[in-house]
Amino acid sequence: METINVHVQGCYIDGEWKVSADKSRLIEVKNPADGSVLAYVPRTDKEEIDLAVKAARKAFVSKEWKTTKPYNRGKLLYKVAEIIRENKEELAKLETLNVGKPLAQSFADVEVAALYFEYYAGVADKILGETIPVQPGIIDFTVREPVGIVGHIIPWNYPLQITARSIAISIATGNTMVLKPAEDTPLTALKLVELLEPLGLPKGVINVVTGYGHEAGAALSSHPDINHITFVGSLETGKKIMESASKNIVPVTLELGGKSPQIVFADCNEEQALEWVLKAIVQNSGQTCTAGSRLVIEKSIKDHFIKKLVVAMEGLSIGPGLNNYDFGPIISQKQFNRIQKFIDLAKQEGIRVVSGGTRQMVKGCDDGYYLQPTILDDVPYDHLLAQEEIFGPVISVITFETEDEAIEIANSTQYGLSAGIWTQDISRAHRITDQLQCGQVFINHYGAGGGVAQPFGGYKKSGFGREKGLEALRNYTQLKNVALKFSE
Numbered sequence: 001m002e003t004i005n006v007h008v009q010g011c012y013i014d015g016e017w018k019v020s021a022d023k024s025r026l027i028e029v030k031n032p033a034d035g036s037v038l039a040y041v042p043r044t045d046k047e048e049i050d051l052a053v054k055a056a057r058k059a060f061v062s063k064e065w066k067t068t069k070p071y072n073r074g075k076l077l078y079k080v081a082e083i084i085r086e087n088k089e090e091l092a093k094l095e096t097l098n099v100g101k102p103l104a105q106s107f108a109d110v111e112v113a114a115l116y117f118e119y120y121a122g123v124a125d126k127i128l129g130e131t132i133p134v135q136p137g138i139i140d141f142t143v144r145e146p147v148g149i150v151g152h153i154i155p156w157n158y159p160l161q162i163t164a165r166s167i168a169i170s171i172a173t174g175n176t177m178v179l180k181p182a183e184d185t186p187l188t189a190l191k192l193v194e195l196l197e198p199l200g201l202p203k204g205v206i207n208v209v210t211g212y213g214h215e216a217g218a219a220l221s222s223h224p225d226i227n228h229i230t231f232v233g234s235l236e237t238g239k240k241i242m243e244s245a246s247k248n249i250v251p252v253t254l255e256l257g258g259k260s261p262q263i264v265f266a267d268c269n270e271e272q273a274l275e276w277v278l279k280a281i282v283q284n285s286g287q288t289c290t291a292g293s294r295l296v297i298e299k300s301i302k303d304h305f306i307k308k309l310v311v312a313m314e315g316l317s318i319g320p321g322l323n324n325y326d327f328g329p330i331i332s333q334k335q336f337n338r339i340q341k342f343i344d345l346a347k348q349e350g351i352r353v354v355s356g357g358t359r360q361m362v363k364g365c366d367d368g369y370y371l372q373p374t375i376l377d378d379v380p381y382d383h384l385l386a387q388e389e390i391f392g393p394v395i396s397v398i399t400f401e402t403e404d405e406a407i408e409i410a411n412s413t414q415y416g417l418s419a420g421i422w423t424q425d426i427s428r429a430h431r432i433t434d435q436l437q438c439g440q441v442f443i444n445h446y447g448a449g450g451g452v453a454q455p456f457g458g459y460k461k462s463g464f465g466r467e468k469g470l471e472a473l474r475n476y477t478q479l480k481n482v483a484l485k486f487s488e
Helices: 046-061 070-086 088-097 103-123 159-172 187-199 215-222 234-248 272-287 298-316 333-346 405-408 426-435 468-476
Strands: 011-013 016-018 025-031 039-040 139-146 149-153 176-180 206-208 228-232 250-256 263-264 294-298 350-357 374-377 394-400 419-421 440-443 478-484
Touching: 011 046, 011 187, 046 176, 046 206, 046 215, 046 272, 070 088, 070 103, 070 159, 070 187, 088 103, 088 159, 088 187, 103 159, 103 263, 139 374, 149 159, 149 215, 159 187, 159 426, 159 468, 176 215, 187 206, 206 405, 215 228, 215 234, 215 440, 228 234, 228 468, 234 250, 263 272, 263 405, 263 478, 272 298, 272 394, 294 298, 294 405, 298 350, 298 394, 333 350, 394 405, 405 426, 419 426, 426 440, 468 478
Parallel strands: 149 176, 149 228, 176 206, 228 250, 263 294, 263 419, 294 394, 374 394, 419 440
Antiparallel strands: 011 016, 011 206, 025 039, 139 478, 350 374
């Protein structure tokens, strides 16, 4: 592993970088590949969150921001996309160092980040209202206005992508923001804002604060001057954020994870299904909200399919993301231990571990958090392992014999984020799609390279509201109706 120059990185509030004079209020940011310290960031508190929100409020009501034409906001977003691509090497490397994912995946994340800015650049001057026929002599119309100050709480698994998504749509819709990246992975969010500084945005339009969720995140979600909260993370934290926001009557957009099924029928294109079932559980070491963590497979092909999946999974190379191995480390010891507890539970209860399930030691990375990708066979559909989000490279295999049984199993969890269907019977695919309780369905593929134009969000306890695409504009704008009576 290469030597890293450890430094202190400040927060960005009201156009200035701020670091606490109290060195004890700093958080270590670690490299999950080897446990080394990459940087230190401020552990912000309630007072600093208040400063950031006040800066965002001042910017939002300023004449400078209010009179910025939508077209010019769009031009600015196009420039950001250019800047991201010009700095793709640095951003990808930083994302891999901080998150642990293979460098190839980080380069893909950098491109998706640029695409968010391009997509919402094109939208900025096309946020339209409607005219409504009411009665003669009255012109009735609607306008969409920015909601105000948006609080973004960013998860640790895709920090660059989701930071880009948050900034791009907030600027396109004329809002200002306070953004809190996860304490584990704040570095690319801070770097992106640093790259945007020369563009000359009014001070306070973008504010980035680092800190722990139970301190900085809680202060942000409960702040009375925030107008909307966007959160991506765990179900339990989402409940707390929703409760805090409700006290101020503040709307929230919640993306709270999933237990997504890959429904595989005997008539599938086997090679395609194998490829994507594997990718959907090992991408980012399974630390993905849409991870295909349940393989719901027709009984007649299960044994044959699993044998091939084991060969593919055990053929993956494991090591530091900077060396672009197929499979990188788990983000932290805390997350590693959580995943291991689920695997231990399977062993204790006699559920067969077909492949993986143990720690992988990597030369030169003794303090890295490497775990072999794991297949658990014949998991009862109502077992904890098939119901709870593990958020790691662990797939539970569940068999079915009839189409109705497959649908029942797929819908049996409290989550409803994504699903994959693998069949060459297009009528069957549509029948199942109609009955799946989830926000996104993929038929004979899984994922879409970031899918910036595709509305994304969940049913049930996977949350509500939608990010991505035009549908997300509803979260970041509020509707005003105007009725004008004219003389007849």
